[in-house]
Amino acid sequence: MASSDQAVVTEFFAEGHDHSACREAALAAAEAICRTRGMRFTRLRRRVLELIWDRDYPVKAYELLEQLRGERSGAAPPTVYRTLDFLLREGFIHRVESLNAYIGCGDPGHAHPVQLLVCRHCYKVAELADDDVARLLQQKAYARGFAVDAAVVELEGVCPRCGG
């Protein structure tokens, strides 16, 4: 299980990015983490995570629903949203607020700040996961007497491949 233990924060924009390798590592990691935490990595949960990783750009809830409908009889919005909630809670995926969409986390199981780089051209999303940024935000908020629990940080722009 070495591959599921080591950080796999990948540069999604890079040329040589092997997405299917990410996919396999992420699925293996999720399974292992669930076992550790005593959570159930059910067929549905695995399948939704697979579907998210099948694509290398953010996936929308109703896209997932449509795909599930081809596989399961009674898939409905709650089927998808409940599963997404689980995957989010366990840190296996991230929600992209500015797109109402979801991406697989490249480093599940390792707590990290979530900061996303969203290319407005190809719509791919990479994780920044920078501690300096998280720290600065925390500090600046604290200086205003504000205690930060969570942060939505999404940078829109142009990725290197698209000519950033």
Next chain:
Amino acid sequence: MASSDQAVVTEFFAEGHDHSACREAALAAAEAICRTRGMRFTRLRRRVLELIWDRDYPVKAYELLEQLRGERSGAAPPTVYRTLDFLLREGFIHRVESLNAYIGCGDPGHAHPVQLLVCRHCYKVAELADDDVARLLQQKAYARGFAVDAAVVELEGVCPRCGG
């Protein structure tokens, strides 16, 4: 027009915050800015901006719609969303992505980074508008070859009044 020219980035969480003064200043500023830019500050646009400032917490599009319906005959979703688009474009309001809601900008007319502090208890929102944060985000993204055009930065937590 001194009041509309000076920065009115107010600490919304503060005890002595005079929201109605903010409201009047923001409306006057919007009017002046529209005149300068050759944009039309129509009755509808003014009214929607007023409605947003009437409350001191983020307002949802359909709340605005409901209020407009009491005043205009044929208010419909596009009425609201088009007006919100205008107010956003001109920088008179900000959208809170994590709440699907809108707040009046405390400093319209002065370009500033938009970083929001969202209290998960009272739901009030304050602007951080910090250049250091914006610069750091830009730098970190640039180091990945990513050119930032815009940013969504929303910190959820507990404000000073609610015991942050």
Next chain:
DNA sequence: GGATAGTTTGATACTATATAACATAAAGAG
């Protein structure tokens, strides 16, 4: 194994958020 408590999924209905497309009206330019 069988009772049972907790969790997950199925199923139906509904609420909330946002946009498309085309028609009418109002405002500004000449």
Next chain:
DNA sequence: CTCTTTATGTTATATAGTATCAAACTATCC
């Protein structure tokens, strides 16, 4: 007053997310 542009009215539809209750599954204890 025309013409052009911008703003708004109007209807319909698309997209996103939640509430509720029932059925099925899983783990645990006896």
